[in-house]
Amino acid sequence: MSLMQKMGTRALELGIPLSVQLDLTYRCNERCIHCYLDHDDHGEMTTPEILGLLDQMAAAGVFFLTISGGEIFMRTDLFEIIEHARTLQFSVKLKTNAVMIRAAKARRIAALGVESVQISLYSHDAATQDAITKLPGSFKRTIEGTRFLRDAGVKVSFANVLMAQNADHYRQVQALAEDMGVGYTVDATITPMMDGDRGIVDLNMDADRLAGIMHDTSLLGDQAERLLAPPSGPTPMAEAYRTLPCSAGHTACYVSPYGDVFPCVQFPYKVGSVRESRFIDIWRDSPQLNEVRAIRVSDLQGCSSCVHGSSCTRCPGLAYLEGNMRGPSIQDCEKSFARTGVPSKNLERKRARDIPLLVLA
Amino acid sequence: MSNPLYILREDNVAARRIGDELMIMSARDSALFSLNETAAILWAAADGATPLADIVARDICPVFEIDADSALHDAREVAEGLAKHGILRIATQPFAAGEGHDA
Numbered sequence: 001m002s003l004m005q006k007m008g009t010r011a012l013e014l015g016i017p018l019s020v021q022l023d024l025t026y027r028c029n030e031r032c033i034h035c036y037l038d039h040d041d042h043g044e045m046t047t048p049e050i051l052g053l054l055d056q057m058a059a060a061g062v063f064f065l066t067i068s069g070g071e072i073f074m075r076t077d078l079f080e081i082i083e084h085a086r087t088l089q090f091s092v093k094l095k096t097n098a099v100m101i102r103a104a105k106a107r108r109i110a111a112l113g114v115e116s117v118q119i120s121l122y123s124h125d126a127a128t129q130d131a132i133t134k135l136p137g138s139f140k141r142t143i144e145g146t147r148f149l150r151d152a153g154v155k156v157s158f159a160n161v162l163m164a165q166n167a168d169h170y171r172q173v174q175a176l177a178e179d180m181g182v183g184y185t186v187d188a189t190i191t192p193m194m195d196g197d198r199g200i201v202d203l204n205m206d207a208d209r210l211a212g213i214m215h216d217t218s219l220l221g222d223q224a225e226r227l228l229a230p231p232s233g234p235t236p237m238a239e240a241y242r243t244l245p246c247s248a249g250h251t252a253c254y255v256s257p258y259g260d261v262f263p264c265v266q267f268p269y270k271v272g273s274v275r276e277s278r279f280i281d282i283w284r285d286s287p288q289l290n291e292v293r294a295i296r297v298s299d300l301q302g303c304s305s306c307v308h309g310s311s312c313t314r315c316p317g318l319a320y321l322e323g324n325m326r327g328p329s330i331q332d333c334e335k336s337f338a339r340t341g342v343p344s345k346n347l348e349r350k351r352a353r354d355i356p357l358l359v360l361a
Numbered sequence: 362m363s364n365p366l367y368i369l370r371e372d373n374v375a376a377r378r379i380g381d382e383l384m385i386m387s388a389r390d391s392a393l394f395s396l397n398e399t400a401a402i403l404w405a406a407a408d409g410a411t412p413l414a415d416i417v418a419r420d421i422c423p424v425f426e427i428d429a430d431s432a433l434h435d436a437r438e439v440a441e442g443l444a445k446h447g448i449l450r451i452a453t454q455p456f457a458a459g460e461g462h463d464a
Contacts, residue, residue, distance in 0.1 A: 007395075063379070092375070115386070155388075
């Protein structure tokens, strides 16, 4: 077991929120066609509220802090926030489109000891990138911002979200990342809006292209053998009774720009507000969070007996958005099918009876 | 007698106590370390101004009931190990005020 895994296990035993994603704003300078956020400002936390929250999170034991948005550089107090976070010795990761990053900002990020910066890039082709972001010139600015950060000595990676519009470009983006000496991660899932609207899910690529991506060993790294193995069968019951579906709410959570707390950024089940309660009180005592924590793999309806068992990447947040946090997530069922060619139990039922999805209002 | 040594926490690290362990991550290479009790004491006291020998006499000898010479020898080795990983800085002069973060 690696030291990182040991730290995660220890945090779980002690009930420590090891990782938090804090979105500072949902405002953005881009208008990406697949974005799950409402970009209007409905009352973001003020600078003192955010600095106070960081103090509380440090006291609660948070170690990994991801600062994200919206576009984080829309906040004029961003550097004040990062500086405070680093004074509190968080490991800070930033997520940005890098459009507003020039040399001076890149040097400042480096000087603050930010662990890494993840940059959204959709294509190697400027026209495709700009069509997805709906911001003319965004490709040029994002690439320039990436170079400034890299040259300042910051660890950078591209996050390449794929959809029908750019699914065939990922190899070129991967090559661009390699040429530029930055990291690369791919995400082949377009998720519903946070309010449950599933309209943007239609942007997902077709099954054949998804299967191609799922079988590309250059993307799977050392997990290729495990992920491409035939389904291992249902999780044994004794194991299912004690296995957690994922870290959401157990060692990780998400805080919105309005101070609302959720188990994860992809799991929009509100469990409290830091504007009403202390962070640690929400973390320890929220009935909603404890409800999420009580779920074990054995409780998952239609999943606990599915052949994909332990190899499934089921996301509880996507399942929640489909109407049942204890149920399957069709998008993950489709991924398991794309990987192995074997339909999940839920997919078989859905095909046989064409079960409609229950969508939250 | 050798020159006094001074130790200073590096700026570019993340640190948090998880239970009884102090976890440190270097931003330089994302390497993660778990500091034992002695190393954690040195880390906490590494203000860049207090000589290592004074830190050992004040914070280590009373805790571990060990003689000062042996403790200083061990502390020097620990500090050099931490410095190799970019977690601490070591110098024979006090560091200038304002270098590094206060924990």
